[in-house]
Amino acid sequence: MKKIVVISGKGGTGKTIFTASLTDLIPGPIGIADCDVEAANLALLLEHVDVRSRPFSGLEKAGITQDLCVGCGLCKVNCRFDAIECQDGEYTVDPVHCEGCGVCVDICPEKAIVMGPMRDGTIYLSRTSKGLMSHAELCAGSGTSGLLVDQVKKEITGEMGDEKALIADGPPGIGCPTISAVSGMDAAVIVTEPSVSGLHDLERLVRMARGFDIRLFLVINKYDLEPGMSKKVEDYASKEKIPVIGCIPFDPAVVDAVRKGIPPTRQDSPASQAIRSAYDKLAEMMELV
Amino acid sequence: MNIIVASGKGGTGKTLVAANLAYALSDQKEVLLVDCDVEEPNLHLFFPQGGYELPVTTPVPVFDADRCTGCGRCAEVCRYGAITVLKEPPPLFFEKLCHSCGGCEMSCPEGAIHEEERAIGKIRFSNPRDNIILISGILDEGEVMAPRVIAAAKSYAGGHPTTILDASPGIACPVVEAMQGADYCILVTESTPFGLHDLALAESVTRCLGIPSGVIINRFSEEDDQVTDFCRSKDLPVLMTIPFDREIARIQNTGGLISESMPAYREKFADLFSRVTSAGGFSR
Amino acid sequence: MKVCITSKGPGPDDMMEERFGRAPFFIFFDTEGEEHNAVENPFASGAGGVGPRAAQVLIDNGAKAVVTGNVGGNALGALRAAGISIYFLREPGTVKAAFQQFKDGKLTEAV
Numbered sequence: 001m002k003k004i005v006v007i008s009g010k011g012g013t014g015k016t017i018f019t020a021s022l023t024d025l026i027p028g029p030i031g032i033a034d035c036d037v038e039a040a041n042l043a044l045l046l047e048h049v050d051v052r053s054r055p056f057s058g059l060e061k062a063g064i065t066q067d068l069c070v071g072c073g074l075c076k077v078n079c080r081f082d083a084i085e086c087q088d089g090e091y092t093v094d095p096v097h098c099e100g101c102g103v104c105v106d107i108c109p110e111k112a113i114v115m116g117p118m119r120d121g122t123i124y125l126s127r128t129s130k131g132l133m134s135h136a137e138l139c140a141g142s143g144t145s146g147l148l149v150d151q152v153k154k155e156i157t158g159e160m161g162d163e164k165a166l167i168a169d170g171p172p173g174i175g176c177p178t179i180s181a182v183s184g185m186d187a188a189v190i191v192t193e194p195s196v197s198g199l200h201d202l203e204r205l206v207r208m209a210r211g212f213d214i215r216l217f218l219v220i221n222k223y224d225l226e227p228g229m230s231k232k233v234e235d236y237a238s239k240e241k242i243p244v245i246g247c248i249p250f251d252p253a254v255v256d257a258v259r260k261g262i263p264p265t266r267q268d269s270p271a272s273q274a275i276r277s278a279y280d281k282l283a284e285m286m287e288l289v
Numbered sequence: 290m291n292i293i294v295a296s297g298k299g300g301t302g303k304t305l306v307a308a309n310l311a312y313a314l315s316d317q318k319e320v321l322l323v324d325c326d327v328e329e330p331n332l333h334l335f336f337p338q339g340g341y342e343l344p345v346t347t348p349v350p351v352f353d354a355d356r357c358t359g360c361g362r363c364a365e366v367c368r369y370g371a372i373t374v375l376k377e378p379p380p381l382f383f384e385k386l387c388h389s390c391g392g393c394e395m396s397c398p399e400g401a402i403h404e405e406e407r408a409i410g411k412i413r414f415s416n417p418r419d420n421i422i423l424i425s426g427i428l429d430e431g432e433v434m435a436p437r438v439i440a441a442a443k444s445y446a447g448g449h450p451t452t453i454l455d456a457s458p459g460i461a462c463p464v465v466e467a468m469q470g471a472d473y474c475i476l477v478t479e480s481t482p483f484g485l486h487d488l489a490l491a492e493s494v495t496r497c498l499g500i501p502s503g504v505i506i507n508r509f510s511e512e513d514d515q516v517t518d519f520c521r522s523k524d525l526p527v528l529m530t531i532p533f534d535r536e537i538a539r540i541q542n543t544g545g546l547i548s549e550s551m552p553a554y555r556e557k558f559a560d561l562f563s564r565v566t567s568a569g570g571f572s573r
Numbered sequence: 574m575k576v577c578i579t580s581k582g583p584g585p586d587d588m589m590e591e592r593f594g595r596a597p598f599f600i601f602f603d604t605e606g607e608e609h610n611a612v613e614n615p616f617a618s619g620a621g622g623v624g625p626r627a628a629q630v631l632i633d634n635g636a637k638a639v640v641t642g643n644v645g646g647n648a649l650g651a652l653r654a655a656g657i658s659i660y661f662l663r664e665p666g667t668v669k670a671a672f673q674q675f676k677d678g679k680l681t682e683a684v
Binding site: 096193201 | 297431433435459465482494497538539542
């Protein structure tokens, strides 16, 4: 089974649209994971039927049992995260600030504080025409640890048998969630855009990815909007020995497809041809069929 | 007035709005622009100019091998797996997993742990244009404590009468950290189903935090009224729409400012500030 | 000498687990004798730092070697510092079969 993740560094480069297109072109059955847990958009492009969902709990957080609390305030004084509030003599933990360190639990002389699970989000499993898909929604303000991403991957890999591939839509950025999405995958397709921000973030992303044993490929989206910057991106890719598998032109047909809720490869257009060609190169280099 | 520019979805144009709003406003008064997208700060690309840097540090444990008896109490207490106790002291410490809670130091029965500051990022200060001060929060690559760097950047901006903050995309804790204390939030979105879906997520955060908000629709399309319908249903003012325009894209992609190169936009962004101050209930 | 095999279940007939830090169980075998004991991994669904904590379990149980599929950066550092040799086995199979391969000298130590 080949495991491919699509990442970008900078947000908004077209990662999700490219991932949806990949799932459309690659022969099934496959497994699909939407690892962009803060803004899961892949489901908007792939027709699917819900199979199941379950709540997700991340870091445990502290809670004060009011009956046992004597109001000594030791917890508040020692909390490094300003997570303990005192109002009218009542001490409570603010879950948004609590980092689950447990210092208050250990220090409370009355043993009035315990750690408990916090609902951080929901994980969904659904069925698409190509195979099963997992995605998640993170609750606002929750921590972005890679655990939820890891759970989204596990939700789908736990159900896979002899599928030929796992295709994952990665999160933006280079932090914990992206690290978790990239971990254990065979290849990463980086979708970038020809802009100063795009190139800046691409460089940071590649530095992060080099810490993994993973093959890298590059797609330059809307390359024709900025030929000068596109050339800079290509030069950078060449220097880093990252194969550029596709240059996708700006194409209103892509937004049209998004509005229709389908991958752009379902309609013929300059962009969809370029995406197909990028897929062919990827399939060849990764021996996908 | 403290304005935060945020968005559920990445790439909608947060930085474009923050940079241009600051530029247009600098005609009238001094503006403090704060880059809170500490993982991928980009504002400096639009206001390039060297400045000076201050490190952002966090306290981490240092172990005295002579006093350490290998009892393992510190490793038991650490909820982040940052300490591994070996057969021989001192224990192994994973600095990037440490959350600086101070629990290990408190728990050591031998007094073998003290704390020292470790750098996890930096704050860069520059004055790239008249009346614009840029404060950029930068999280070192591989580090996870974004909220700490964001808090540091905000603390240096504290007290200034006109601050514009550029948040990271999404809705997780770094965004909430940046948003807290803002007088008004400008949510930037685009005329697509993705933009709508993620705007709804971001709006629920601002509503939860009680921050009055308005929306800017970038790459606006007349055909797509889902976003405008959503705004109407939530009583969110549409402060401005920016059409898809290749000239705008070209300027933005090459690190330029549309309010500098296109005079109509200088006025529009200046006007945006007035609309925000009146929408937020503030006098100028 | 004690060897640890990462496992999906508590017994030697269970399938080997590819991941180290999030392995549900650690099964310790003695190369000299017949005994083995299973330890459930309390940190398998932790939010972070699972690698070093898993390494701590091995250290506390006196393991001198581990057979697993993948080891993350932090866990690698912890295992090396503790002097625990790492052997990678990435084919699916039972824990018992993995231990046999180790005893027969069929696995290469990771460098």
